[in-house]
Amino acid sequence: MLNLIALDTPKMPFEPGDDLASIIARVAARRPEAVALVDGDRRVTWSSLAPAIARTAGALLGKPRARGDRVAMLGANSVEYVEAFFGTLHAGLCAVPLPTLASKETLALMLEDCGARVLFASAAYRDVAEDLIRGRRIEGVGFDFESDAFERHASFVAGGSAIAPVLVSGSDPFDVIYSSGTTGVPKGIVHSHAARKASYAGSRASYFSETDVNIVATPFYSNTTCVTWFIATARGGTNVILGKFSPDAFLRAVEQHHVTHAMLVPVQYDRILESERFAETDVSSLRYLFSTSAPLRAETKRKILERTRADLVEIYGLTEGGPVTVLEGRKHPDKLASVGKPSPGIDVRVVDEAGAPVPSGQAGEVIGRSSNMMDGYLNRAEDTNAMLFRTEGMLFFKTGDLGRFDEDGFLYLLDRKKDVIISGGFNVYATDLEAVILRHPAVSEATVIGIPSARWGETPIALVVLRPEAAATPEELLAFCNERVGKVQRLHAVEIRSELPKNAIGKILKRELRAPYWKDQA
Secondary structure, X not given: OOOOOOOOOOOOOOOOOOOHHHHHHHHHHHOOOXXXXXXXXXXXXXXXXXXXXXXXHXXXXXXXXXXXXXXXXXXXXXXXXXXXXXXXXXXXXXXXXXXXXXXXXXXXXXXXXXXXXXXXXXXXXXXXXXXXXXXXXXXXXXXOOOOOOEEEHHHHHHOOOOOOOOOOOOOOEEXXXXXXXXXXXXXXXXXXXXXXXXXXXXXXXXXOOOOOEEEEOOOOOOHHHHHHHHHHHHHOOEEEEOOOOOHHHHHHHHHHHOOOEEEEXXXXXXHHHHXXXXXXXXXXXXXXXXXXXXXOOHHHHHHHXXXXXXXXXXEEOOXXXXXXXXXXXXXXXXXXXXXXXXXXXXXXXXXXXXXXXXXXXXXXXXXXXXXXXXXXXXXXXXXXXXXXXXXXXXXXXXXXXXXXXXXXXXXXXXXXXXXXXXXXXXXXXXXXXXXXXXXXXXXXXXXXXXXXXXXXXXEEEEEEEEOOOOXXXXXXHHHHHHOOOOXXXXXXXXXXXXXXXXXXXXXXXXXXXXXXXXXXXO
């Protein structure tokens, strides 16, 4: 059993057969020869994929398992990964996709934390995977290798019989997604089947049909990927597995496979737009471009809308199922600095320290309530409770983000609450300063952090990466920014860096950047 506290979150109606594994079986019966997956030269039809998933489920249940037992995956995106993930769900078990960029020590803590019974792994991570299960009661299955500790995937599946999807309830666990923490054990975010249904059968499903082609350009272990991957799967469309991302690889795949949908993180959009190949590639098939995980700059949104025919859909939400707002960029070109309006059925509010809603235009913490909400952090009752806020007899999740609504109901994000720079008693929002300095033609990336100041308590500095072949001095960039902001917002300094540290989905790791400046502070 999962160690969770009971949460009275809103529940999506859930009937037998609403689970994704059952939906896949129905899609295969309806569209047997349609292509479900493309992976390099491989094209997998629904009539091939569904039985492979059913056999994987049978193999997983070849040994005694309890409902909701965890099955972990550590590997690159592949057809076999898809079979393992959905085979786990088909068997009534809980999927735990592990982040491949995590250290071996962190991965070991995750496996211990979730209590996985099986680990699927790719050959690229064989050494790590073998070390992870050594001395643990975990069965090893190699997607593309075998060893003393790991049975090859093909033989593992061949040893099982295809079974019908195990009936699950909406409250049964669907997956555990680990947060991208940099210290200690990252928090395991537990989603139920009903919470996932709220995503793949909710309002965003209207963007997809069974004739669509969705490209998977981010890792399967990222919740970012799940947004479009699950919906495209539930609708019976095609998912193209890109493999290692590069602008050229993405553009080739779009042109070759007539891709209609893509979910990308901001840094990927920036790289694609800067690619010389972009102007030479036919991207006219693209109908919807999605973005999430971090705010997309308004200028990048404008470029996407100017240089493609696609509708741009930015989604603001947390892996935990915090607020979900949606911005349809082409419909609202005057609101590109926002993250849109709350989706239907989702209650998003901006509140003060006491939890009272603040007027339009005033800053506060963003909180929300929806049927997307997680069941809690695994084995972390204290952390789960810290995220909860109750008002009017209802449970909301706190996001830790500061934002404001405008008079039209569009949400604008200002900063992480913990990242607000308090300089001389004034709140300075890093996003305001970042937006200004990024307007300099020589700047490719920028982030603003607070550092200690004897005079002001803390003061903002900007860390920037210049564009290739561009030239600018720190003094020039400092003057450029400070001429365009208010007196209390002015930067103390600008530092030019060769790169900024990021996590797997492109979020800049401000905590790492701040650490050297604050290490000697009491």
